[in-house]
Amino acid sequence: MKKKTKFAKNVADRSLAIVxxxxxxxxxxxxGIVNQAYLSPPSQVVESIGRLVSSGALWIHVTTSLQRSLSGLLLAIVAGTLLGLLLGWFKRFESILDPLLQLFRQISAFALFPVFILFLGIGEPSKTxxxxxxxxxxxxxxxxSGVKHVDKLLIDSAKSMGATQLFIFFRVILPSAAPSIFTGIRLGGAYCITAxxxxxxxxxxxxxxxxxxxSQEVFQIPDMYAGIILLAFLGLLLNYLLALIEGRFTRWRKGLSNNA
Incomplete structure (x- = not known):
């Protein structure tokens, strides 16, 4: 009974700000405090979402956006993780590439969009x-950051037992850096929805x-807000899926917490 009461109180607390x-x-x-022409009430936004559902257009828009975001995010995960592991593990490699990467990091994706269009066209490749x-x-x-902050005691202990560099990398470095890697992946998921x-x-x-x-161009303001709300839910869904994957690959952390 106490658990149910505590759960209900927790749900109420978390829902209060949204309500x-x-x-x-x-x-x-x-x-009339704000002109309805500029800010549609939530009830009208829900009606717009209902029309999208009944017309079948919702599925088309959501699946198209999800496919694009996942394509770009998966490529970013592969490229970012592999390069990050190399940079974190090989210090000389990092010292060579770091100035160039720091320069590129300052360039916004939106600033590069015209370049992507010039080289890749206005189709799916430039969007990805x-x-x-x-x-x-x-x-x-x-x-x-995750690779660099691996506890050196773990690495030294593995070396003292005769572990190879390959063993240390896959059995010590990669698991220890996994939480930081997944933090980056979840941040990348948020950035991919923005882009x-x-x-x-x-x-x-x-x-x-x-x-x-x-919707904004044809001044269908309730439809515009409906799209914004749906985009926010898409971001939440993506973050939830990434959190589930993170939990699956970092289950060992729960064991450490329980032992502590």
């Missing part, structure tokens, strides 16, 4: 490229970013 936000959002345009670029950096930096909007605003005929921009 208050929705209530205020509904009241502002309804009371901008998502890849935006997601790549947090994954790379967190991977490098997705910009990617879909040019040369697209489907996707949530396209839907938001198109």
């Amino acid at each position: 208050l936000f929705i209530v205020v959002w509904e009241l502002l345009p309804r009371l 490229a901008i998502i890849l670029w935006a997601s790549f950096w947090p994954i790379l930096l967190n991977t490098v 997705l909007v910009a990617a879909e605003m040019i040369g697209s005929s489907a996707g949530l970013g396209f839907y938001i921009l198109n």
Whole structure:
């Protein structure tokens, strides 16, 4: 009984801010404090989402956006993790590449979008490229940091027992750096949703970013807010999936916590 009460209280506490936000959002345009032409109440936004569902357009936009974001994110995970492991493990390699990477890191993905379009066109490759670029950096930096902050005592202990460099890398470095790597991947997931909007605003005929921009251009404001809300839920879904994967690959941390 106590557990149920505690659970209900926890749910209520976590929901309070969202409920208050929705209530205020509904009241502002309804009371005329904010012009409904610029801020549609949540009830109208829900109606717009319902029309999207009934027409079948929701599935098309969501799957298109999800496919684009996952394509760019997966490429960023592979490239960022591999390069981050190399940079963190080989100090000379890092000293050679670091100045160039620091320079590239300052260039926004949105600033490079015209370059991607010039080389890759306005099709899917340029959209994947901008998502890849935006997601790549947090994954790379967190991977490098994770490798560098592995406890040296663990490495020295493995060496003292005659472990090879390959064994140390896969059995000591990689597991120890995994939490930091997954932090970078989850940050990359958030960045990829942000870049997705910009990617879909040019040369697209489907996707949530396209839907938001198109709704704004034809002044269908409730539809525009519906697209924004759906995009936020897509980001939450992606973060939840990445958190599940992280939990699966870092289950050993729970064992350490329990022993502590």
